[in-house]
Amino acid sequence: MKGQGPPWVVGVDIGGTNLRVGRVPLEGGAPPVAVRRCHTRAASGSDRVLDRIVTMIRESVTDVGRENVAGIGLGAPGPLDTESGVVAETPNLGWRDYPLRDLVAEACGMPATLDNDANCFTYGEWWMGAGRGCRRLVGITLGTGIGGGIVIDGEIHRGASGGAGEVGHMSVDFRGRRCPCGARGCVEAYASGPAIAARAIEAIPDGGDSVLASIVDGDLGEITAEIVCAAATAGDRHAEGVLRDTARILATAVANLIHLLNPDAVVIGGGVANAGERLLRPLRREVRGRVFGTHMRACRIVRSELGDSAGVIGAAGVFRRAHLCRPR
C-alpha cells in the first residue's frame, strides 16, 4: 500500500434488483461499511440506472470528503471486459457494449475499476470475509443465476477472455435438464432460485398434498425458492424433497470444484444461501461422499460472512488491488 493515500474506496454492487453502494476502509480488520441500497429499477432505462449509481456514489463521497476517497470499484453482471471497463451485454439492465467504468469515472471525477459481480463477491470474502487467509478460494453465488469466482494467491483468476468461474454452467448431468444457455444439465438449471421454484412446481403431486400450493392459494406461478424453503422448514415433505435434491445437485458441482482446484475453502452466498444450514448440512454430507478424504480435510464449505455487502466490499477490493497495491 502507498503510505498516506486516502483512506476510503467506494464499492458499487450493481444487481438486477438492487444497487448497493458503500465506503470501504482500505485498512483495518472488520468491515465497517456504510452500505446504502436502492432499487435498480432497470425498466426505467440504462441512463436512469447510471444516474442513480452516480448519485449514490456522490452521496457516499460527500459524507467523508473527496480528498479521502481513492476511487471507485464497480461490480456488475457479466459478460464484461475488465481491461476496457465495458459491459458487453446485460439483458436485465439493458446495457450492451456499455463503457460503464469510464462513464462513472468521468461523472464522479475519480478513477474506477469494473469487474464481474461473482468475482467481486469472492474477492470480498477473501479480503474481509469467510475466505480470509485462503491461498485458494472458490466463491459461489446462488441467486437468480448461479455465479462463481476463483481467487488464487490473492489474485482473481479471470481466464483467457475474462470469463472464468462460470460455476452455474458446470454440467452435472450430460443428458440432463436443458439450460437457457443451450447446454444440458447446467447446475443453474436446477439450483438457481427460479429453477428451484420451477422444479417444485413441476413436482407438485397431482393429488396436491403439498402445502406449497395452498401457501400461494393455488397460483403456482407465485411459488419462489424462498417459499419452498419456508415450506420445507414447516415440514412439508414435497418441499423437503426439492431442497434435498438441490443440495445433492449443488454438492456434485462443489465436489467437482474441489477435485479440480483442491481449494482451502468454498464460500457460498446469494439469496438461496439464506436457506443456511438446511441447505449446507446435506450439501456437505453429499460432498464428503464424493471427494477424496485429503481434499475434503483441506477444504471448509462455509456460508458468506459478508452477506449482502460482499459485492460492495469486493468491488472496492478490486479497485484497491489494481490501483493501490504494489506490484509483486
Added chain:
Amino acid sequence: MKGQGPPWVVGVDIGGTNLRVGRVPLEGGAPPVAVRRCHTRAASGSDRVLDRIVTMIRESVTDVGRENVAGIGLGAPGPLDTESGVVAETPNLGWRDYPLRDLVAEACGMPATLDNDANCFTYGEWWMGAGRGCRRLVGITLGTGIGGGIVIDGEIHRGASGGAGEVGHMSVDFRGRRCPCGARGCVEAYASGPAIAARAIEAIPDGGDSVLASIVDGDLGEITAEIVCAAATAGDRHAEGVLRDTARILATAVANLIHLLNPDAVVIGGGVANAGERLLRPLRREVRGRVFGTHMRACRIVRSELGDSAGVIGAAGVFRRAHLCRPR
C-alpha cells in the same frame, strides 16, 4: 536460469506398465530427448522397481557424464506429497508412504524432485509441447485412469493438499455410473480405457451383430479400448456408438473445465488419445455446443505434441523450475 550450470536434467516417468527415462536439455527449443523405456514389472516388488529406476537413471547420466546433469525429476502416480517427496499410496506399484524422491536422490547422488504424473504431463506440454506460451493450460491424460493438471502463469496449480487437477473424478452425471472411488458419474467411470471397453462389452447387442465379439473370438474379456477404436475405424456401428458417447461425456467434462478456468488451451494425451481426430473432432463439436462463444474462441482443444515423452519432459521441467529458475 543460472548462467553456466550443467546442461541436462534426467526426467523419469513411472507408470503402472512402463518406466520411461530420458535426458532433457535445459535450454533449446525442440525436445531432443533420448527416452529409454522398460516394463515396470510392478509384480516383481517395489524394491525391484526402484532398482530398475535407479539403473536406468545411472545409464542416462553415464552417457553424458555426471558433471553435465543437474538432477532428476520424477513423475509418479499419486496420491503423493510433492513437498516431502513421499508417495502416499500407489496400489499398482505396491508403494505406501514410500520416500521415493530421497531414495532415488541418495542412490544416484544428486538432487531430485517428485510430482504427480498428470502434473508432469501438463507441465511438459506447457514447457515444450502443445501448450507452449499458454498462460492458463489444462492437461488431461486418458489412459487406464483419467488424470489432469493445471498450469497457470507457468506454475502447476497443486492445491491445498497437492491434489488439484483430478479431472477423472469430475462427475458429469450426479445419478450416473458408480465409480470405484465411491462417487457417481465420474468421467473416469465412462471414458478411461477400461471403462470404454466395459461399456462396449455391456452394450454388445444380444444378437451379437458387432464385429467386436468376433475380433476377440467371443472372449469378451479381451476387448480393450484400442480394439473398440479399431472396430469403429472399420465401420462397426456398435463401436462407433461407444466412441461417440465417449466423446460426448468427455466433452461435458472439458466444457466444465473451460467454463470454470477459461483456459488458453486444453491438451489431451494418454493412450485413449491415440484415437486422435476420431475422438477429438466430435469432442470439439460437442464442447462448442456447450460453452459460451467467448470461452470457446479463446481456447484450443488439441492433442499432446510430446506423446509418450510428455511425462519425462515435464518431470525434468518440474526439477528445473524447483532448482534452477530464479524466484520471481
